[in-house]
Amino acid sequence: MEKILEYIESNQERFLEELKTFLRFPSVSAQPAHKQDMINCAQWLVGHLAGIGLETKLIEGDGHPIVRARVKGTSARRLIIYGHYDVQPEDPLDQWLSPPFEPEIRNGKLYARGATDDKGQVFAHIKAIEAVLQTGQPLGGEVLFLIEGEEECGGTVLADYIKYEKANLSKDALGVIVSDCEMLDENTPAITYALRGMVALEIGLKGPNRDLHSGTFGGAVGNPAIGLTSMISGCIQPNGEITIPGFYDDVSPLEDWEKENFTKLPSEDEQLKTDLEVKSLLGPSEMTSLEKTWARPTFEVNGIFGGYQGQGSKTIIPSSAGAKITMRLVPNQDPAKIAQVVKAHLQRICPDFVEMTITDVFSTQPVLFDIKSPLIRSACEALGEGFGQETAYIRCGGSIPVVNTFSQELEKPVLLMGFGLTSDGAHSPNECFSVATFQRAIKASAALLGKIP
Amino acid sequence: MEKILEYIESNQERFLEELKTFLRFPSVSAQPAHKQDMINCAQWLVGHLAGIGLETKLIEGDGHPIVRARVKGTSARRLIIYGHYDVQPEDPLDQWLSPPFEPEIRNGKLYARGATDDKGQVFAHIKAIEAVLQTGQPLGGEVLFLIEGEEECGGTVLADYIKYEKANLSKDALGVIVSDCEMLDENTPAITYALRGMVALEIGLKGPNRDLHSGTFGGAVGNPAIGLTSMISGCIQPNGEITIPGFYDDVSPLEDWEKENFTKLPSEDEQLKTDLEVKSLLGPSEMTSLEKTWARPTFEVNGIFGGYQGQGSKTIIPSSAGAKITMRLVPNQDPAKIAQVVKAHLQRICPDFVEMTITDVFSTQPVLFDIKSPLIRSACEALGEGFGQETAYIRCGGSIPVVNTFSQELEKPVLLMGFGLTSDGAHSPNECFSVATFQRAIKASAALLGKIP
Numbered sequence: 001m002e003k004i005l006e007y008i009e010s011n012q013e014r015f016l017e018e019l020k021t022f023l024r025f026p027s028v029s030a031q032p033a034h035k036q037d038m039i040n041c042a043q044w045l046v047g048h049l050a051g052i053g054l055e056t057k058l059i060e061g062d063g064h065p066i067v068r069a070r071v072k073g074t075s076a077r078r079l080i081i082y083g084h085y086d087v088q089p090e091d092p093l094d095q096w097l098s099p100p101f102e103p104e105i106r107n108g109k110l111y112a113r114g115a116t117d118d119k120g121q122v123f124a125h126i127k128a129i130e131a132v133l134q135t136g137q138p139l140g141g142e143v144l145f146l147i148e149g150e151e152e153c154g155g156t157v158l159a160d161y162i163k164y165e166k167a168n169l170s171k172d173a174l175g176v177i178v179s180d181c182e183m184l185d186e187n188t189p190a191i192t193y194a195l196r197g198m199v200a201l202e203i204g205l206k207g208p209n210r211d212l213h214s215g216t217f218g219g220a221v222g223n224p225a226i227g228l229t230s231m232i233s234g235c236i237q238p239n240g241e242i243t244i245p246g247f248y249d250d251v252s253p254l255e256d257w258e259k260e261n262f263t264k265l266p267s268e269d270e271q272l273k274t275d276l277e278v279k280s281l282l283g284p285s286e287m288t289s290l291e292k293t294w295a296r297p298t299f300e301v302n303g304i305f306g307g308y309q310g311q312g313s314k315t316i317i318p319s320s321a322g323a324k325i326t327m328r329l330v331p332n333q334d335p336a337k338i339a340q341v342v343k344a345h346l347q348r349i350c351p352d353f354v355e356m357t358i359t360d361v362f363s364t365q366p367v368l369f370d371i372k373s374p375l376i377r378s379a380c381e382a383l384g385e386g387f388g389q390e391t392a393y394i395r396c397g398g399s400i401p402v403v404n405t406f407s408q409e410l411e412k413p414v415l416l417m418g419f420g421l422t423s424d425g426a427h428s429p430n431e432c433f434s435v436a437t438f439q440r441a442i443k444a445s446a447a448l449l450g451k452i453p
Numbered sequence: 454m455e456k457i458l459e460y461i462e463s464n465q466e467r468f469l470e471e472l473k474t475f476l477r478f479p480s481v482s483a484q485p486a487h488k489q490d491m492i493n494c495a496q497w498l499v500g501h502l503a504g505i506g507l508e509t510k511l512i513e514g515d516g517h518p519i520v521r522a523r524v525k526g527t528s529a530r531r532l533i534i535y536g537h538y539d540v541q542p543e544d545p546l547d548q549w550l551s552p553p554f555e556p557e558i559r560n561g562k563l564y565a566r567g568a569t570d571d572k573g574q575v576f577a578h579i580k581a582i583e584a585v586l587q588t589g590q591p592l593g594g595e596v597l598f599l600i601e602g603e604e605e606c607g608g609t610v611l612a613d614y615i616k617y618e619k620a621n622l623s624k625d626a627l628g629v630i631v632s633d634c635e636m637l638d639e640n641t642p643a644i645t646y647a648l649r650g651m652v653a654l655e656i657g658l659k660g661p662n663r664d665l666h667s668g669t670f671g672g673a674v675g676n677p678a679i680g681l682t683s684m685i686s687g688c689i690q691p692n693g694e695i696t697i698p699g700f701y702d703d704v705s706p707l708e709d710w711e712k713e714n715f716t717k718l719p720s721e722d723e724q725l726k727t728d729l730e731v732k733s734l735l736g737p738s739e740m741t742s743l744e745k746t747w748a749r750p751t752f753e754v755n756g757i758f759g760g761y762q763g764q765g766s767k768t769i770i771p772s773s774a775g776a777k778i779t780m781r782l783v784p785n786q787d788p789a790k791i792a793q794v795v796k797a798h799l800q801r802i803c804p805d806f807v808e809m810t811i812t813d814v815f816s817t818q819p820v821l822f823d824i825k826s827p828l829i830r831s832a833c834e835a836l837g838e839g840f841g842q843e844t845a846y847i848r849c850g851g852s853i854p855v856v857n858t859f860s861q862e863l864e865k866p867v868l869l870m871g872f873g874l875t876s877d878g879a880h881s882p883n884e885c886f887s888v889a890t891f892q893r894a895i896k897a898s899a900a901l902l903g904k905i906p
Contacts, residue, residue, distance in 0.1 A: 030765040089763060095663065153765055182669075196668060200766045208729035215649060215851025216875065218751040218781050219693065220725065220742035222735045225754035225776075226689055233686035236679055238804040240672065272673065276661035280805045282675045289673035298671040301678035302769050303760035308777060313653045313814045315779050316755050323678075324761060326768050328671050351691040352733045361766045398668025427666045427769055 003135040004446045008127070012439055016110070018048070019123050019438070020103040022085075023112040029064055029086035029153040038064045038149050041085050045147060052130040054145070061157040064149030070142060071133065077141030079452055080169065080176040082402060083122025084151035087114035088427045095429035109432040117426035120433035121179040121419045121441065122147055128445035140452030141174065151180070151402065154200070154362035159405045170410040174452065175375040178403055179441070181418030184265070184392040186434060189383035189444065191376055192416035194294070194395040195403060197329035197366035199339045203228070203346065204322040205354040211307070211316040218317060222353025225306040225321040232323060234349040235342070236299045240282040244345045247297070252332040252368075254295055261393060262291050275423065293397035298328040324361075328397065335363035364401035365408075373413045378451045383417060386444025417444070456588040457899045461580070465892055468580050469563070471501070472891065473556040475538075475572050476565040482517050482539035482606040491517045491602050494538050498600060505583040507598070514610040517602030523595055524582065530594030532905055533622065533629040533863075535855060536575025537604035540567035541880045548882035562885040570879035573886035574632040574872045574894070575600055581898030593905030594627065604633070604855065612858045623863040627905065628828040631856055632894075634871030637718070637845040639887060642836035642897065644829055645869035647747065647848040648856060650782035650819030652792050656681070656799065657775040658807040664760070665770040675806025678759040678774040685776060687802040688795070689752045693735040693745075697798045700750070705785040705821075707748055714846060715744050747848035751781040777814075781850065788816035817852045818861070826866045831904040836870060839897025870897070 008015075025041035028034040042058055042065045050056045054069035064086060090100035090113045098104040100113035110120065129143055148158040162169060184190040207224035208217070236242050254262070267288045269281060283292045306321025308314035329338060343358055350356045369376065371393055380391045396416070403414050419441040425431045461468075478494035481487040495518045499509045502522035512519040517539060543553035543566045551557040556565035563573065575598075582596055601611040615622060637643040660677035661670070689695050707715070720741045722734060736745045759774025761767035782791060796811055803809045822829065824846055836844040849869070856867050872894040878884045 030763070030767070032764075089761075089767065091763075092664070198668075198768070200768070202766075208731055210729075212729070213851065213880075214751070214753045214755065214779055215651075215746075215781060215849070217729075217746060218753050218850060219736060219745035219749045220722075220734050221729060221731065222691070222693070222733075223753055225757045226685065226752075227691055229682035229685035229754070229757070230691040232679065232682035238675070238680055238683040238806075240675070269673075276663075276665070276670075276674060278661055278674065278806055279808075280675075281673050282806060283672060292672035293668075293670060296672045298667070299679075300667045300671050300676055300768075300770055301682070301760065302667060302767055303762050303771065304678045304682070304757055304774060305759075305762045307754065307756035309756050309758045313655075313777060313779065314755055315651070315653070315753075317753055318756065321754075321757060324766060326667055326766065328668060353691075353731055353735055355732070396668070397671060398666065422669050425663070426669070427767070428663045430663075 001447065001450060004131045004137060005443060007131045007135050008439065008442050008446065015127050015442070016435065019110065019120060022119050022123055023103040023114055024101055026101045027086050027114070027149065028089050029150055029155065030089060038086065042067050042149055045085055049126065049145065052126070053133045059161055061160060063155040063157040066149065066158055066161055067145065067147040069145040071129065071139065073139035073141040073143065073452065075141045076172045077452060078144055078173045079141060080144045080146060080173060081125045082176055082178045082406070083125065083147045084118045084149065084180065085147055086149040086152050087117065088152050092429060097430055105435060108435050110435055111430055111432045113431050115431050115433035116420040116424035117431065118151065118180040120438055124419060124438055124441035125177070125179065125445045127442045128449060131442065131446050132449050139449065143449065158402060162405050162409050166409050170412060173410060173412045175413040175415055176406045176410065177415045177417060178400060179417055179419055180400055181396050181398070181416050182420045182422060183418060184394055186421060186437065187387065188389050188392055189387040190392040190394045190418065191371070191380060192394055192396045192418055193371050194331060194368045195366060196397050196399050197333065197335055197364050198326055198399040199329065199335045199342070199363040200326045200361035201339070201342070202322060202324050202359040202361055204320065204357040206320045207354050208317065208319055211319050214315045214317050221317055222351060223317045224354050225318055227351040227354045228306065228321040228323060230351065231346060231349050232301060235345065242297070242299045244342055246341045247338065250332045250334065251297060251330055262288065265290055265392070294395035295330055297330050297333060300326050302326055328399065329366045331366045331368040333366060335365060339363060364399045365404045367403055367407060369413060375413045375415050379415050379417050379448055382448035382451060383444045385447040387440045454900065454903055457584045457590060458896060460584045460588050461892065461895050461899065468895070469888065472563070472573060472576050475576055476556045476567055477554055479554045480539050480567070480602065481542050482602055482608065483542060491539065495520050495602060498538055502579065502598065505579070506586045512614060514613060516608040516610040519602065519611055519614055520600040521598065523597040524586065524592065526592035526594040526596065526905060528594045529625045530905060531597055531626045532594060533597045533599060533626060534578045535629055535631045535859070536578065536600045537571045537602065537633065538600050539602040539605050540570070541605050545882060550883055558888060561888050563888055564883055564885045566884055568884050568886035569873040569877035570884065571604065571633045573891055577872060577891055577894035578630070578632065578898045580895045581902055584895065584899050585902050590903070592902060596902065611855065615858055615862050619862050623865060626863055626865045628866040628868055629859045629863065630868045630870060631853065632870055632872055633853065634849055634869050635873045635875065636871060637847055639874060639890070640840065641842050641845050642840040643845040643847045643871065644832055644836070645847050645849045645871060646824050646829070647784055647821045648819060648852055649850050650786065650788055650817050651779055651852045652782065652788045652816045653779045653814035654792070654795070655775065655777050655812040655814055657773065657810040659773045660807050661770065661772055664772045667768045667770050670770055674770055675804060676770045677807050678771050680804040680807045681759065681774040681776060683804065684799060684802050685754060688798065695750070695752045697795055699794045700791065703785045703787065704750060704783055715741060718743055718845065746850035748783055750783050750786060753779050755779055782819045784819045784821035786819060788818060792816060817854050818857050820856055820860055822866055828866050828868050832868050832870050832901055835901035835904060836897045838900040840893045
């Protein structure tokens, strides 16, 4: 292990330069215009992994390709490491202090779209395996990377692949490592044992067959944008309480150890208000933000649109309006059931002057893992070694659909060891990743690779 | 009057050719590229009016010039005729069946941008004065044309001129004729005796200082798009009922003759549903659409925006959201008072997790003219003579800012006698003007000129 740590430390500068190269690809999976950038990024990754000594393959399906890379170990046992090379769209571009695809280090942080989500995190594992291989250390079992390009756009190529290769992948597998989540704070590593699920829908309301003069028609013809606001108000109160009948029915109550754990974890509510420049937070004051974001379901409007958005005024009744909606679900809520409950409610409250379409965008189950599993225990130790701090057990408010796929298809434990922070600004302008965390994460990953039985 | 009618009939072909020449100028006031076309069009008009025998002047200010032309009568009394020579942009060009600035007659209609709005309508008055002058008929008073070039771009040159020349213009004035509106149907002339006013506002809600990951923050941080929907729902019900306290306080009830008049006018509700492809109309079923659009105030969302609007999904809590709002006001509602009432209500219902800004965009007073005024009575008779049909009294749901300017500055009646139809497609591709209406309008205008006391 000493040789490995030395290797990691002496190659830190090069590792950072390589990560910058990885970040320069504008691999925005949701936007068709970036299709070639996606291919370029995947091919670069294949070349990089092959250079380290892994057997690589680009798996192409109908969507963006999967990068598969493996190296055999002394036993047949297999550790799967998951990551994604695709990133969120970069807008609003004018809020970035440095261009999103021109990585820049400022105050110990590397700024770029994808820095923390997920290029920086998955690259730490890549550099860990490089350190193990290049220092000639034995690997206890096979290490298999599956790095997809559809995490941010809800594609199914990886899920299809996992289902197709299910028998081969699960045979002898110890479990799956997913590093696409967070630490407790900048110094404290964490294992995430629960994720929220999600249901994403798009609502479209069609009114008159064209935009109408609001003087000539106003009062006689219903306005789809007003219809939309009334429908959304019929789903959620401004205080965050969801008013869709049956929505909260299956929410699991917290276990006692979790309640205790939540109260021990530091409350960041005041800091959050300051950081985000908001006067007040949402929801019941007796719950901390951790409990609200980890253990309570939500209903969010991610985007709303309709009518004229240019400068000045345009006196129209818009022909249509729409909203992108995501609901975060907590353990024991079933996305299919929630989608049904929500759609039935929307149908019920839809004004009769519009025609509604509801598009299913995607959905994913909430998950909850047993913190007593052997893989989670090994990881807890390895993180402690890499970071020099005791590991915390946390939940995560986000959803990682692939975790469900791995968990359901392979029936093996999934280990969520994240290296990100909320303040890294995933999905936001000025996304970043700590340079120090990058190095510690490489060390922690290398320590975990050393523990493959 | 017989000689005049004969003159109008025998010169019909030439009148149409001249109107075509007027329509060939691409006098698009909103587009700087057409600045020279605007000047060319105004100069042509000056030349044309001088040729008929009027004393003309091009009034130039910071914007597009005003064409002023007058001819004295036997008395000092003055009738002002308003019009505009500027037109809307022609786009979408690919939807025109014949080029917008190459006038073409098909099935009794003259197709060109500006045909009905407003070149055809104002040119009817010009040909009427020509007929009176060329046939040597006496004019009871002065006729003064004010034909502006900024109606479609919201310029202030004419309003500035009216304010500046207020004393001279109002002295001895009988009133102002505005023909930039509609008839009841293709055969029935109409006098528009009321217009709705307007208050236009823009609401902006600012939440967190950046777009946030809806998994990490959802449940703890308020969503401005949800705040906005709750606020709009707090202003208006989906059935169109405005729930802002005090909003309806000053709405004048309809007079008995109007109620009776509204029920006599043909209801177009079924046709409207078919044309617009909507299943149902808005508002109380006991009111016709005419009453709803003419005599009831509205609250419209002209545009709503916030968060992600691109393809697919982006799981964020948007940093901000906004809406463009216009309210149409009816006689006796005061825009300043309504703006105040609405803003106070918005402040009251604004969730505390967002900061709101309200921008005043513009406002205009509703107007209501006494149909018993001598000018309106004379016009009613003249229209009947020109069209061979009884004149209808109608309101209009829209606003014509210049009508307010004339009415407030000169304190004289404004006569709204329109020759257009909704189906003429003002502001739309394939704008047209009926050739038969053009001739009847010239006759009606000539008849009105003969009635100047």
